[in-house]
Structures are given as structure tokens and as C-alpha cells.
Amino acid sequence: MPRRPRQFDLVILDCDGVLVDSETISCRILAELLSPLDPDYDLPYVMRRYLGRPASAVIGDYERMTGRPAPESFTRDWRDRLFSAFRADLQAIAGVRAAVEAFDADYCVASSSDEERIELCLRQVELWDLFEGRIFSTTRVKRGKPAPDLFLLAASERGVAPGRCLVIEDSVSGVKAAKAAGMTAFGLAAGSHFAVLDQRDALMEAGADRLLESWRELAMQEAD
Numbered sequence: 285m286p287r288r289p290r291q292f293d294l295v296i297l298d299c300d301g302v303l304v305d306s307e308t309i310s311c312r313i314l315a316e317l318l319s320p321l322d323p324d325y326d327l328p329y330v331m332r333r334y335l336g337r338p339a340s341a342v343i344g345d346y347e348r349m350t351g352r353p354a355p356e357s358f359t360r361d362w363r364d365r366l367f368s369a370f371r372a373d374l375q376a377i378a379g380v381r382a383a384v385e386a387f388d389a390d391y392c393v394a395s396s397s398d399e400e401r402i403e404l405c406l407r408q409v410e411l412w413d414l415f416e417g418r419i420f421s422t423t424r425v426k427r428g429k430p431a432p433d434l435f436l437l438a439a440s441e442r443g444v445a446p447g448r449c450l451v452i453e454d455s456v457s458g459v460k461a462a463k464a465a466g467m468t469a470f471g472l473a474a475g476s477h478f479a480v481l482d483q484r485d486a487l488m489e490a491g492a493d494r495l496l497e498s499w500r501e502l503a504m505q506e507a508d
Contacts, residue, residue: 292389292468294444296435298336299395301454303415304405305377307335307477309369314342317362321349331481336455338396338428367404376409377474379499384414392418394438394451396428396458430457432465439465452502456483456490463491470502471495 301307311330318325325333334341342362346354384391392415395402399421406412420441425433439449451462451469454477462469471487473495478484484495496502 292450293448294439294442294450295387295389295391296394296438296449296451296462296467297384297391298451298453298455298458299393299397299402299405301335301377301475301477302452302472303377303380303393303411304409305375305475306370306405307331307454307475308480309373310366311335311477311480313362313365313369316365317358318342318346318349321346328481331477335477335481335483336396336429336453336457336461338422339398340428367401370405370408374405374408376411377472377499379474381411381414383499383502384411390442390444392420392438392442394420394434396422396434398423429455430460430464432461435461435465435467439467452496453487453492454483456486459487459490459492468493472499474498 297303300310311327311334314334315325315327315330318330343354343359346358393402399419402419402421403412406415420434420438422428422434425437427433435449435451436446439446446466449467451458451467452472453459453462453469454472454475459469459471469492471484471492471494473484473487474497488495
């Protein structure tokens with residue numbers, strides 16, 4: 285695979301839907317948990333509402349729907365179901381390893397998921413060796429995406445100016461966060477969730493500088 289030109293000094297990668305094909309799995313689990321409380325929370329609605337957002341957004345909705353604090357049993361059941369589904373069905377996004385290994389710039393992960401979930405996912409699809417020590421979780425900032433805080437933290441700790449960063453995202457909130465941080469944002473439509481909820485136009489409307497259908501397309505475009 286041709287190596288990427290040094291147009292950027294840091295490539296910041298979302299995890300869910302960019303490295304691992306987890307969005308359909310995680311949103312299916314959420315729909316199962318929340319639709320008994322509100323029938324509007326079917327799979328497409330859950331995707332529109334939560335893609336790229338932290339777990340606190342889900343907890344906030346649960347508490348609004350029930351009128352009480354989310355019990356530990358809810359978060360425990362959610363996590364147990366999710367992790368079990370990941371262990372059974374999670375796959376890497378096609379072509380991601382070759383693409384990351386071809387980067388000639390620094391790179392890292394900046395994800396709305398917590399550290400335990402990120403590590404489980406990356407180990408499950410055998411990508412952990414590429415990203416160990418390069419992970420930034422939303423748990424480290426006060427405001428999650430679409431706020432720019434997480435991307436700015438990653439750039440600062442990797443020692444790169446925001447204008448020299450490329451963010452690759454699959455969600456509207458992620459693209460908005462990247463643009464708010466003053467970074468270039470590429471939307472990636474390679475995850476299976478785009479077959480359920482096509483957000484290609486929404487990614488461009490959110491400010492994506494380019495839309496990619498696959499990791500292979502990124503390599504081919506940069507080889508031109």
C-alpha cells in the first residue's frame with residue numbers, strides 16, 4: 285500500500301465505526317434496553333441520537349424517561365450485554381490495519397468510549413498492538429463530542445498543532461468536534477451501520493472535508 289504523504293503530523297482516529305465495526309452492535313443493545321421505556325428508541329433513532337456521543341448521554345436519557353437516577357443494575361446490564369456481543373460478533377473495519385501501518389505521521393485514538401471498552405474492542409479484533417499507549421478516552425475531558433475538548437487534548441499531548449491534525453470519524457458529532465478544534469476532518473462510511481442509517485450527507489453537512497467509503501479509498505486518493 286502506498287505511504288501517505290506528510291500532509292499532517294498527527295492522524296486522530298475514532299474507534300467505534302472507524303477501527304472496529306461496533307456501532308450496529310452497540311446501538312442494537314441500546315435499542316433493546318431503551319425501547320421498552322420509549323418505543324421511539326428503535327435502531328435508526330438510537331443511531332441518530334447516540335453515534336459518537338459518550339455514555340453520559342444515554343444515562344441522561346434513561347433518567348429523563350424514568351424520572352429517577354440510573355441504578356447500577358442498568359449500567360451493569362448494559363455493559364454485560366454489550367461486551368458479550370462484542371466478544372461474539374465484533375470485527376475490524378476492512379483494511380484498517382494496512383492503512384494505519386502505512387501512516388508516515390504520528391497517530392492516536394480519541395474515542396467517546398471509556399478505556400476498558402476501547403481496549404476490549406481493539407484486543408478482540410487484534411489491533412491492540414497498533415494502539416497501546418496511543419489512546420485518549422472521553423473520560424479524560426469534561427465535555428464529550430461534539431465539543432472539541434478530546435481532540436484538543438490528544439493534539440496537545442502528542443505535541444501537534446490542531447491545524448496539522450487529520451481526524452477520521454464516522455459520526456456527525458465527531459466531525460463537528462474535529463472542526464470545532466480547527467482540524468481537518470474526513471468522514472468514513474465503511475461501517476455496517478451506514479446500511480441502517482446513511483449519514484453520508486449529514487457528515488458533509490457537519491463540515492467533513494472529504495468523505496471516504498473505505499480505508500482502501502484513503503490510500504488510493506493519497507497515492508494520486
